[in-house]
Amino acid sequence: MTTLICDCNRTMPLAPEALGEALGETLTLHSTLCRREAGAFQQAIRGESDVVVACTQEKRLFGELGAATEGAVAPVKFINIRETGGWSRDAAQAMPKLAALLAAAHLPDPDPVPTVTYKSAGRLLIIGPVDRAEQAAALLDDVLNVTIFAQGFGERGGSQDRRFPILSGHLGAVTGWLGAFEAQWTQDNPIDLDLCTRCNACLAACPEGAIGLDYQVNGDLCRSHRDCVASCKVAGAIDFSRPPETYAETFDLVLNLGTQPVFTRHAPPQGYFTWDGTDPGVLLRLRDLVGEFEKPKFFDYKQKLCAHSRNTTVGCDACVQICSAEAISSDVRNQQIKVNPNLCVGCGACTTVCPTGAISYSYPRIADQGARLRTLLSTYSRAGGRDAIVLLHSQDRGQALIDQLGRAAALGVAHGVPANVIPVSLWHTASLGADLWLSAVAYGASQIAVLTTGEEAPQYLDGLAAQMEVAQTLLNGLGYAGQHLHLIRESEPAGLDRTLLALAGRKPQAPAEHARHAVAPEKRTTLELALDHLIAHAPAPLPPAIPLPAGVPGTGAALGGLEVDNERCTLCMSCVSACPSSALLDNPQAPQLRFLEKNCVQCGLCATTCPEQAIKLVPRLLLAPRRKEAVVINETQPFHCVRCNKPFGTVKGVEAMLGRLAGHAMFQGAALERLKMCGDCRVIEMYSSENETKITQL
Structure with a gap:
């Protein structure tokens, strides 16, 4: 090295x-x-x-x-050690931090990840007023194959030169991504722009001025004189009797110049751009998007861990709700979620709110992120650093803001990044959650700060805040005093300077001994390792349990137990079959319902599946040893077959079934009595009854 x-x-x-x-x-x-x-x-x-x-x-x-x-x-x-600490008023005390940054730079590169491929032939659809669309097209048509979808004619109107194909009508759905967009529209205007020669005879002939320079008839102004039809008799472009038709066409790129967005989601698909006519960088990026492109496949998905649905019942849908690119959809029939890798922008928010780790971040993977945090904090501590603050920021605007702060410090107008603040660059700030935050605290960080700069979707901020609430509740409940987790919302160097300086002076309580374990590839294992260390070194005495915020979906650190109403529970075991994490277990030897709290992810599938509504979620961290043991939470006497005395079902279950079916026309007399028999005896009894009936009839 x-x-x-x-x-x-x-x-x-x-x-x-x-x-x-x-x-x-x-x-x-x-x-x-x-x-x-x-x-x-x-x-x-x-x-x-x-x-x-x-x-x-x-x-x-x-x-x-x-x-x-x-x-x-x-x-x-x-590696940058200048803006991150070398240019700061306390730079002389920043050697432990700079050593940590240098040590982390020596870590091996993460393993390569699968890629997603896009292919673009340069077919561009420009949506907007004709004059602005033609202006943009003139700057792009030497590289791209341009088609215009007209939305009005603008201030100057269209050119008399027919350089570009022009579509018109009512634009419907635009779907897809780079290389695979599809636009649908309905053509319901009397003027066919493919046949129109732009001779302007119709404009001159129309007495109401109902035809503009977009060469479309304004139905609100038209009084059906049909003078325009007569003026266009040779070209035949105007036909008021033409029925509306719906069309669809594919494009590789979309440029929207209109006032209404085509995609309303926070993270539009790659290949879609908006342009206000001022930033030339947009057009330059469009010109470069011809050919074949690759991006990382940011996620891994393991269906067997997914708590989304069971038996058409939806439990956890945190990833679906938080995705700003609308790349995740529900597939209840197949008991899973579906992620479209072409729409995924790699924010990682879905992975941090997933309670089971079914969907995990792969760019880089959680084990690589954990190794970086452990290296940073262990080197910092070994070099004599104290009260480390890990500042998580995006590699785009977050990094740019830190660079601006460093330059301001070099010019003497700011303090700069304090000596105990360790900046950590991420692809996106939403890609790290409570499991790694708590791991960082176990490794020796006194505070974790997540810098957001306004580029994040609102639901990401809500998700981060919810996770911080749970993680902070855990730390305080274990006896670690102070505020350890902070969501910073700054977009200017001066504001960030004040915030970091204030955090640098705080000293929340942290574990006396730093953890050395490696982060596991599985999210729940990582969370357990961090909690075990924090519990082992927590200030005594510990409470029996730490209540966690209720009704906070998608925290990514979902922990808790269950309350079962034993009077209502019939031990039908529907909850056992619905549980995706093996937290609820049956006992093949006896009618017992067992619960392993360590495995519970609070998805709620058991509660929604229970036909008796006998289950209630209890968000908490249980600190008793039984948290890691399968304990019996309900049991009852088995019901014995009235014919052979073999045990089957439970007394409560059979009694509940008899009570519900007693008034049913199909379950009267012998039919109701058969419900008290095991499956084998029920078949024998039905067969014997049928034979007796036949003999009697003979």
């Missing part, structure tokens, strides 16, 4: 001895690694060990140097 550090023209007070001791290597401090001292970089990359360069702003230059260096074979990674 080789680490190259640079104080960026002596603007950062780096301590190479302290950093080297924490990393286990000897470091040389550079001041102009990207300029005069570039030879040190070239020498390092001629070796075989990984090279970490503590500079991201000159990443492109270093890449060019590497390509021009003979014998350069070493893998190179880049």
Whole structure:
């Protein structure tokens, strides 16, 4: 492992001895690694060990140097230690944090994940007023195959030049994604734009001015003089007797210039753009979307763990509700959810609210995220750091905001990222939830802060807040005083500076001993490992149980027990067959209902399935040993067959059945008596009765 550090023209007070001791290597401090001292970089990359360069702003230059260096074979990674802490008023105290960031950069790259492929031939549909649509089309038609769907003619009207196909009518549904959009519309206007030559004879002939420069008839103004029809007799483009027709056509890209969005969801599909006529970047991105493209498949789904539905009854639908891309749908018949990978944008919100871990994040996987958090916090602690705050932020706007704060600190107008705040970049801030937050606290973090910048869907903020409420309740219930979890909503450097400085001065109670376990691939196992450590090192005495917020769906850390009304429960075991996590169990040897609270994910399928409505969810963390044991929560005497005395069913179950069917016409006399028999005796009795009837008839 080789680490190259640079104080960026002596603007950062780096301590190479302290950093080297924490990393286990000897470091040389550079001041102009990207300029005069570039030879040190070239020498390092001629070796075989990984090279970490503590500079991201000159990443492109270093890449060019590497390509021009003979014998350069070493893998190179880049990490930002400047804006994240080197440019801060307390930068001299930030060596533990900088060592942690450098150590995390040396972790191996996550394993590759499957990809999703898009293919685009450049068929672009532009929706909007004709004048603006033609203006945009003129900037794109050298690369893209443009079709316009006219929505009015705008201020200037359409061009007399027929450069682009123009569709018109009432636009219906637009569905799909990059390379696979489908637009449906109804053509109900008398003027057929395919036949129209734009000679403008109809405009001149119409006495009401009902025809505009979009070459469509305004039905509210038209008085049926039909002068326009006579003026268009040769071309034959106007026909008031033409019935409305519905059409559909496929496109690779969609550009919306209108005032009404085609997709109302927060995260529209890839390949869909809106343009107000000012930002040229939108058109530049469109021009690049011809060819074949890949993106990561962000999720893994295991149906056997899913608590969505059983026997057409819906239990947990947290992932369906929170998805801002509408990529997740319910498939009750097959007892699962369906995720469209083409619509998925990789936010990971579905994975954090999933209570079972049936849907998990794979970019990177939870084990890789856990390894990064453990490395960061263990290195920070080993280097002498205290009261670590993990700041989770997006790699887009979140990173940009931190960079702005760092520059402001370098100019002396802000404090900068405090020495005990460790920024951690994520693809999306919704991709980490309560299981990893609590793991980070177990690893030694005193606080977890999630930075949101306004780019997140509203339901994501609600989901994060709900998870924080549960996680904070758990920590406080275990005796850890103070506020450990924070949802930061800032979009300006000054506001973020004030918030981070305030958090840096707080010292909520944390476990005295830091955990060393690795994060497990399974979500529930990770949660259990974190809770076990927090419980083992919690300030005594512990309460019997910690009540958790009720009615908070999709917290991702759903824990709790059940209350069973034993007077109403008939031990029909419907709840056992409905339970997706094996929290409810029967006993093949006796009529008993058993419950393993550790496995319960509070999906509610048992309560909604129970025909007697005898089950009630109890959100809590039970701290007694029986939480991990299968305990009997209801039992009764077996019912014995009145014919052979073999036990079958339960006394309560049979009595309830007899009571309900006693008044039914089909269950009178002997038929009702057969319900008291086991299955074998019931068949024998029916067969014997039929034979007796036949003999009597003879």
